[in-house]
Amino acid sequence: MLDKNSKIYVAGHHGLVGSAIWNNLKSRGYNNLIGRGHHELDLTDQYAVKKFFDEERPDAVVLAAAFVGGIIANSLYRADFIMQNMKIQCNVISNAYSHGVKKLLFLGSTCIYPKNAPQPMKEEALLTSPLEYTNEEYAIAKIAGLKMCESYNLQYGTNYIAVMPTNLYGPNDNFHLENSHVMPAMMRKIYLAKLIHDNNWDEIRVDMDKRPINPTDKLCAIIGEGNVDGKNEKERILKALAFYGIEDNKVTLWGDGSPLREFLWSEDMADASVHVLLNVDFKDIIGIEKYSSVFYGAKINGAVDRNNSEGRGGALPKLGEIRNCHINVGTGKELTIKELANIVVRTVGFEGDVIWDDSKPNGTPRKLIDVDKLHRLGWTHKVEIEDGVERLYEWYRDSLKK
Numbered sequence: 001m002l003d004k005n006s007k008i009y010v011a012g013h014h015g016l017v018g019s020a021i022w023n024n025l026k027s028r029g030y031n032n033l034i035g036r037g038h039h040e041l042d043l044t045d046q047y048a049v050k051k052f053f054d055e056e057r058p059d060a061v062v063l064a065a066a067f068v069g070g071i072i073a074n075s076l077y078r079a080d081f082i083m084q085n086m087k088i089q090c091n092v093i094s095n096a097y098s099h100g101v102k103k104l105l106f107l108g109s110t111c112i113y114p115k116n117a118p119q120p121m122k123e124e125a126l127l128t129s130p131l132e133y134t135n136e137e138y139a140i141a142k143i144a145g146l147k148m149c150e151s152y153n154l155q156y157g158t159n160y161i162a163v164m165p166t167n168l169y170g171p172n173d174n175f176h177l178e179n180s181h182v183m184p185a186m187m188r189k190i191y192l193a194k195l196i197h198d199n200n201w202d203e204i205r206v207d208m209d210k211r212p213i214n215p216t217d218k219l220c221a222i223i224g225e226g227n228v229d230g231k232n233e234k235e236r237i238l239k240a241l242a243f244y245g246i247e248d249n250k251v252t253l254w255g256d257g258s259p260l261r262e263f264l265w266s267e268d269m270a271d272a273s274v275h276v277l278l279n280v281d282f283k284d285i286i287g288i289e290k291y292s293s294v295f296y297g298a299k300i301n302g303a304v305d306r307n308n309s310e311g312r313g314g315a316l317p318k319l320g321e322i323r324n325c326h327i328n329v330g331t332g333k334e335l336t337i338k339e340l341a342n343i344v345v346r347t348v349g350f351e352g353d354v355i356w357d358d359s360k361p362n363g364t365p366r367k368l369i370d371v372d373k374l375h376r377l378g379w380t381h382k383v384e385i386e387d388g389v390e391r392l393y394e395w396y397r398d399s400l401k402k
Contacts (some may be wrong), residue, residue, distance in 0.1 A: 190345060
């Protein structure tokens with residue numbers, strides 16, 4: 001059980017979800033929090049991670065750090081997506097165990113589910129058929145992470161919980177055009193297309209200075225080497241934006257707009273995560289009667305004596321298979337990408353054209369998750385999509401003033 005004085009390490013505390021979890025914990029009176037930026041602690045460096053755990057000795061860990069991006073980034077950086085995420089997960093989870101961490105919360109993604117999984121996707125759909133090709137590497141890494149948590153629990157009696165959020169959006173979202181997710185990318189493109197039409201170059205330059213473009217090889221062939229920011233000539237900025245489908249009163253988006261998606265406000269995700277961290281144990285997910293008899297000498301909420309061979313016995317075969325112990329986190333509601341675009345268009349006040357390039361991939365046709373397990377564990381979402389899009393646009397505009 002964690003109390004208000006427990007030392008909690010939030011890995012990825014500057015990110016979309018990590019920052020929201022940090023603020024949620026603070027609001028509940030948990031002030032003994034530890035965070036390290038990437039430049040302070042490289043989580044892919046196993047020696048640096050061990051040194052950090054040696055020095056800080058956290059009571060609990062929230063693993064919200066990950067190498068992430070949208071459909072373009074997933075396609076371009078396939079090796080990075082699997083290797084970087086595997087390194088982060090292995091380093092943090094193994095050190096949490098070796099340093100006796102009482103509770104660990106691992107954040108994954110609903111991209112773990114098969115491309116054609118029955119909808120809405122229950123936790124039991126995991127590993128039942130092939131994954132979506134465009135984000136296969138990231139999905140495999142996240143599956144490995146949740147299986148690490150599950151396996152440590154079953155072998156050592158640890159208390160590591162894995163939560164799988166649906167598509168997230170909110171404060172501190174990534175709006176960079178090269179590697180952002182669908183909603184922030186869509187919102188920024190529509191906003192910039194409106195500014196071009198309004199000939200509002202002061203705001204365009206502010207936006208480009210805040211989030212400059214680091215050109216890909218293909219873009220460099222068009223505009224030359226070097227970042228694109230607000231100090232560039234208008235012509236170079238316009239060519240760079242056109243490369244990403246942003247023109248005067250016109251935006252081109254990938255696919256045909258038909259895929260169905262579920263979206264969750266990041267602060268809702270944070271609230272769900274903290275609820276699970278503070279109130280849900282592994283025994284609650286699989287049943288206390290079964291869990292308490294799974295181990296030889298294991299303790300339900302404590303680290304097993306690592307010198308006790310009985311405590312290393314693992315799950316008793318007679319109890320059968322224990323799997324799919326992760327928790328879906330979402331709203332249980334969906335809309336098409338085209339419907340989302342219409343909401344963003346109304347929110348931004350865009351009066352131009354949205355063009356759909358159906359020569360580009362759609363990604364997974366549908367991704368709605370079943371959230372019955374989460375509801376049974378005592379949490380439901382609060383922010384609906386229309387309100388969330390307005391909040392995100394307000395945050396984005398405010399971020400340009402800082």
